[in-house]
Amino acid sequence: QVMPHMIAERLGVAALTGARKLTVDGSTLTVERQTEEGYEVVTASTPAVVSVWDTINEPRYPSFKGIMAAKKKPVQTLSLGDLGVAAAEVGFDGATSAVVEHSKRPPR
Numbered sequence: 001q002v003m004p005h006m007i008a009e010r011l012g013v014a015a016l017t018g019a020r021k022l023t024v025d026g027s028t029l030t031v032e033r034q035t036e037e038g039y040e041v042v043t044a045s046t047p048a049v050v051s052v053w054d055t056i057n058e059p060r061y062p063s064f065k066g067i068m069a070a071k072k073k074p075v076q077t078l079s080l081g082d083l084g085v086a087a088a089e090v091g092f093d094g095a096t097s098a099v100v101e102h103s104k105r106p107p108r
Contacts, residue, residue, distance in 0.1 A: 004051035014044035019052045 001017050008015035016022075021032040027046045032039055062070070080087055088094060 001051055004049050008049040011047070011049065014048040015051075016042055016044055016048055017051045019050055020055050022050060022052065022056065 004017045005015050016029060016031040018033040019031040020034055023030040028043060029046060029048055029050065030041060030043045031050065032041050034040075080090065
């Protein structure tokens with residue numbers, strides 16, 4: 001799990017990774033994560049980047065009624081200006097990396 005650490009570093013906030021349990025108490029986050037030796041409890045204050053495992057929650061599947069109701073909901077489209085983001089900060093102009101080379105996957 002490198003990506004959460006990279007995002008947290010870029011934002012300058014704490015990274016709480018591999019959470020199997022998350023507790024929020026005001027501006028304090030407490031994460032329980034499994035290690036080879038047992039469990040580890042880590043705390044940080046907000047803002048923070050938290051990454052979780054799939055075991056953190058039981059998935060809730062939508063009902064047919066919920067799916068049909070969602071189809072009728074309006075979709076709001078926002079522009080970069082609406083979000084206060086300059087065009088130079090996104091896309092190729094705002095990229096912090098570049099593709100140097102690429103090739104197709106070799107056939108089997």
